[in-house]
Every structure is written in structure tokens, then in C-alpha cells.
Amino acid sequence: MTRLVPTSADDPAVLTEQLRRALDGGPALGLGMLGDQPEAAPDGTAVVIGTSGSTGIPKRVVLSGEALRAGAEATAARVGEGRWLLALPGGYVAGLQVLVRSILAGTEPVVLSGAFSPTAFAEATLTNLRADAADQLYTSLVPAQVAALLAAIDEPGVRAALQVYRAILVGGQALPEVLREQAADAGVHLVRTYGSTETSGGCVYDGIPLDTVNVRAVDGELRIAGPMLADGYLGDPTLTDLTFERDERGIRWYRTGDLGFVEDGIVRVHGRADNVIVSGGINVSLDRVEQIVRRVPGLTSAVVVGVEDDRWGEASVIVAVRGEALRRSEAEQLEHARDAVAAEIGKHARPARLVLVDELTTLPSGKPDRDAIGHLAAQLR
Structure with missing residues (x-):
């Protein structure tokens, strides 16, 4: 078993150093843990993320260093690597993966401090540009942030800040088509992502699974396989067995609970089955x-x-x-x-x-x- 250390995401710089050690076999990090804090996690664990999610069901998702690396490396293979702006909480998988990608790329993420606003985003982006003009810039946002930025696109610096990113990953919920069209018209490169904490973050980009990911639909439910899958739920083997299962060839699949289908290699999500x-x-x-x-x-x-x-x-x-x-x-x-x-x-x-x-x-x-x-x-x- 690996020692599990209660960890705060309030200071991204401290979290990044702790995460660096966790990825290298150090103590596992317990982020957003609910209830009593366990003292240990399975060997190989890098992070346990405690989350109630949007469904209100408490879960403690066990992510190995191998899974987090696999997710970050697959993202780099798809969109490239460079310097990242952290505009989401580091205690959630989308924000955490910004830190993992930065660690693997050998860059220091720029942190958007304080409350999110178009002005703060533009200023943080300028700081990122000054850090190393040779680096490609990336960030990860949720649709509400994208909507706020596009609504303020004519404010000083906002349009230029949005346009400078090689890719802006957007996940957490469905991206309205009208926002995608507005962004495209403004020369902003949004990448719609689909995934969850159980898949170490987004693993399907613009409907196409990352190179190491397989997606299929079984009875209308989307299921995902790949090296970035979580090990399961800490202290809940029943939920783990219900959510992760192996097929007749021994391949491990994550049952997403999402309705959808795969057609001509494109994953289409209709929404939650529940x-x-x-x-x-x-x-x-x-x-x-x-x-x-x-x-x-x-x-x-x-x-x-x-x-x-x-x-x-x-x-x-x-x-x-x-x-x-x-x-x-x-x-x-x-x-x-x-x-x-x-x-x-x-x-x-x-x-x-x-x-x-x-x-x-x-x-x-x-x-x-x-x-x-x-x-x-x-x-x-």
C-alpha cells in the first residue's frame, strides 16, 4: 500500500511539486476527500480524487501515475505540448491534468489567480506569452468560461488572448454549437473534449478517441478502454466492479453511464442514462x-x-x-x-x-x- 496524504489544491505551485513527487512514486495525494481520510491507497496510486460530481454521488477515484501520464501523453500526441494556463481548480481532473501535462513537458504553468474573468484571462495569457515566446500555448476551460470570454471578446486584449492559444480544450459538459461557431468565426481554436475523472480527464477530442483509447457502445451505453483508466474507487469494491469490467478478451472497460454511439470512428454523446x-x-x-x-x-x-x-x-x-x-x-x-x-x-x-x-x-x-x-x-x- 502507498501512503495517502491529504492535499489542498489552493496553492497550485505547492500542488505541482507534490504531484511531481507522486508521479515519481512518492506519497499519493488525496484531493477533495470526503468523510474520514484513509491513510493508504493501492500501490502505484498517484492521486485519489474525492468528488460528489454533478450527480451528488460521493466517489473516491483512484488514479495511478501510469494512468495520469497516459492521458497527458495522449493529449500531447494529439494537440502538441508547450506551456499551459491553469484556469480551473487543480483539485479537479481537468485542472490536475494541466499540471501533469506541464510537468511532462518540462514547463511551468501560469496560474490564473482569483476569480475568473475575461480581463484576468487576458492578463494571465500575456504573462504566459512573456514566459517563453517560443512555446505553444494551451489551456483548458469549461463552457461557461468560454461563453464569458466570447461575450467579452471586444474588450481590450480578450480577442488576442483567445487567438494565441494553439488549442483550448473545453470539457466538463457539452459545448453548445453556437459557442463553437462563434469561436470559429473569431479565429479561436476550441477542442471539444469528452471524458471523466475515471478516464484521467478528456480522452475523446472533437469526437475522435485519442490514439490509445477505444470507445464502443453496448446497449446504447458508451464504454471506454485505455491505459488512462482509473484503478477504481477507494474502499468501494462493489462500485468498482459495477463500473469497470473485463470483456471476453480480458480488456478492461469503463462503463460511462452516458448514452451514445460510435459511427465511422466518431463518438456521439446523447447524455446521461440516468x-x-x-x-x-x-x-x-x-x-x-x-x-x-x-x-x-x-x-x-x-x-x-x-x-x-x-x-x-x-x-x-x-x-x-x-x-x-x-x-x-x-x-x-x-x-x-x-x-x-x-x-x-x-x-x-x-x-x-x-x-x-x-x-x-x-x-x-x-x-x-x-x-x-x-x-x-x-x-x-
Whole structure:
């Protein structure tokens, strides 16, 4: 067994040094651990990430140094290597992988300190440029950050900062198509990533698995194999056995819990298998509804949640930030979204309401806090 050291991600410089030692066989790091802190982890462990995720189910994901290296090396093979900007918490896998990639590339990451803002991003990018003009620049963001940057693209320095990156990895949740198009029009190179803590971060880029990754769909569920898979869940062999399984050839697969399919080598994700409501006796995927709603102008960052409904049993509700409605009334915006959903899925899937808020509650990882947003939508009936 390997000693497990409780670790804070508050100081990225300290975390980077601790991570460097962990990758070289030093004590394993316990990040964001929940409840009692175990004293040991399996041999070979570099990091254990404790997370409740967006589903609220506590997990302690065991990542070996081999898995973290494999993920970072596969990324470098796909997009290149250079100097990274850390704009996400280091205690979550997307931020942690920025540090791993920097360590393997022999560069020091520049840290965006304080609250994220377009101005802070532009200033940190300028610092990164000054560090070594010969290095290619990279960063990793979540869609909400991308939306904020594109909304402020005409502010001093923001457009130039975005354009200087060879690749901006975007993950954590689906990237709305309208944001991808806006970025492309502005000359910004976004790379949509798909993965999870259990895969050491993103392992499918723009729908194409990284070179060492295999993806297949079994009964509509996406499964992933590759050297970057987690060893399992610390102290929970039952969940480990349910989530990771070997096929008849001995290949180990991670059951993602995501619905999707693979066609002509392209991975297409439809959403979580468990993010479904039953409305009027018909199953409705909230992720699929959300994907359609986010194509509606003014609703690109909206979240769709399920609530109890006296007539249909359950119904979907759109929760969006006030001020993004593009001069449309709330009723007009809702009708536009309902028409779009009906055209692609059917009338049974149309959202029942639109709730406007000053800001969407998020998790520390930057993902929407769907539990909190769902509770709010249920209260505002």
C-alpha cells in the first residue's frame, strides 16, 4: 500500500511539486476527500480524487501515475505540448491534468489567480506569452468560461488572448454549437473534449478517441478502454466492479453511464442514462432537451432540469440567466425553445416553463450544480 496524504489544491505551485513527487512514486495525494481520510491507497496510486460530481454521488477515484501520464501523453500526441494556463481548480481532473501535462513537458504553468474573468484571462495569457515566446500555448476551460470570454471578446486584449492559444480544450459538459461557431468565426481554436475523472480527464477530442483509447457502445451505453483508466474507487469494491469490467478478451472497460454511439470512428454523446424523466408515461432525456434548447439564441448556457408535475407526473424546466433573452419576452423565448424541442423530439418533450435567474449555481469544478438548480426550479412553481 502507498501512503495517502491529504492535499489542498489552493496553492497550485505547492500542488505541482507534490504531484511531481507522486508521479515519481512518492506519497499519493488525496484531493477533495470526503468523510474520514484513509491513510493508504493501492500501490502505484498517484492521486485519489474525492468528488460528489454533478450527480451528488460521493466517489473516491483512484488514479495511478501510469494512468495520469497516459492521458497527458495522449493529449500531447494529439494537440502538441508547450506551456499551459491553469484556469480551473487543480483539485479537479481537468485542472490536475494541466499540471501533469506541464510537468511532462518540462514547463511551468501560469496560474490564473482569483476569480475568473475575461480581463484576468487576458492578463494571465500575456504573462504566459512573456514566459517563453517560443512555446505553444494551451489551456483548458469549461463552457461557461468560454461563453464569458466570447461575450467579452471586444474588450481590450480578450480577442488576442483567445487567438494565441494553439488549442483550448473545453470539457466538463457539452459545448453548445453556437459557442463553437462563434469561436470559429473569431479565429479561436476550441477542442471539444469528452471524458471523466475515471478516464484521467478528456480522452475523446472533437469526437475522435485519442490514439490509445477505444470507445464502443453496448446497449446504447458508451464504454471506454485505455491505459488512462482509473484503478477504481477507494474502499468501494462493489462500485468498482459495477463500473469497470473485463470483456471476453480480458480488456478492461469503463462503463460511462452516458448514452451514445460510435459511427465511422466518431463518438456521439446523447447524455446521461440516468438524467431522464417520465412525462406522461414517455421517457424524456433532459440532456437531449438541453442540447436543443442551447441552440436557441439567448439560451446557450441554459440548464434543463426535471420537476414534479401535477398533470404529467414529471416535466422539464429551462433555467437560464436573466438578460440573455436577446430582447425577447420570457413567453416568446419559452415558445421558441418549445417549438425547437417539438420539431426534433416531439411535443411530449417540450419544456413546461422557463425560469430566469441572476446567475446559475455552479460546482467548484465550474459545472452547473444541477441539484441546486433543480430545487430552485421546483420551488418557483
